[in-house]
Amino acid sequence: MSLEFSEQAKAKIEALRERYPIAQPVVIPALHLAQAEFGHLSDEAIQLVARTLELPYAHVFGVVTFYTMFRREPAGTNVLRVCTNVSCMLRGAYDVLASIEKASGLKAGESDDDFHIVEEECIAACANAPAIVCGTKYFLDVEPDQAEDILDDLRKRPRPESEVL
Numbered sequence: 001m002s003l004e005f006s007e008q009a010k011a012k013i014e015a016l017r018e019r020y021p022i023a024q025p026v027v028i029p030a031l032h033l034a035q036a037e038f039g040h041l042s043d044e045a046i047q048l049v050a051r052t053l054e055l056p057y058a059h060v061f062g063v064v065t066f067y068t069m070f071r072r073e074p075a076g077t078n079v080l081r082v083c084t085n086v087s088c089m090l091r092g093a094y095d096v097l098a099s100i101e102k103a104s105g106l107k108a109g110e111s112d113d114d115f116h117i118v119e120e121e122c123i124a125a126c127a128n129a130p131a132i133v134c135g136t137k138y139f140l141d142v143e144p145d146q147a148e149d150i151l152d153d154l155r156k157r158p159r160p161e162s163e164v165l
């Protein structure tokens with residue numbers, strides 16, 4: 001059976017579609033909705049977005065594979081985006097990433113049921129580098145020895161990225 005958007009998602013996409021004379025500006029929000037509904041962007045999910053917006057599959061695929069916010073594979077409930085861009089890197093982001101990897105038992109790019117670890121580009125929290133974002137929750141001025149506490153916090157109160165939408 002092919003994937004279908006929920007009625008709520010269809011309504012959101014339709015409302016967005018009416019705002020613009022062309023479909024391209026709706027690709028990113030439609031992909032976020034697809035990822036929230038299906039967990040990741042499989043070929044089938046990308047085809048659904050392309051079909052819904054009447055755009056070529058290759059165009060939508062290109063957007064998916066350009067942005068780190070989009071996942072081609074299933075992920076754990078909490079997607080930890082550990083920034084290692086310049087400001088964070090200068091303030092110890094690689095030590096933070098290593099401590100998150102050690103505490104979770106996952107390398108960047110890997111998942112289990114609870115977590116998916118992403119080495120991320122700037123997440124717009126440079127003033128409080130190094131920083132991690134998970135759903136709507138930012139962890140700021142992170143020290144490596146906080147990794148266990150951060151993971152425990154997210155196990156108790158999961159922050160799925162779908163809460164952003």
Ligand code: FES
Nearest residue numbers: 083088122125126
């Ligand atoms: S460089 Fe890490 S938040 Fe900007």
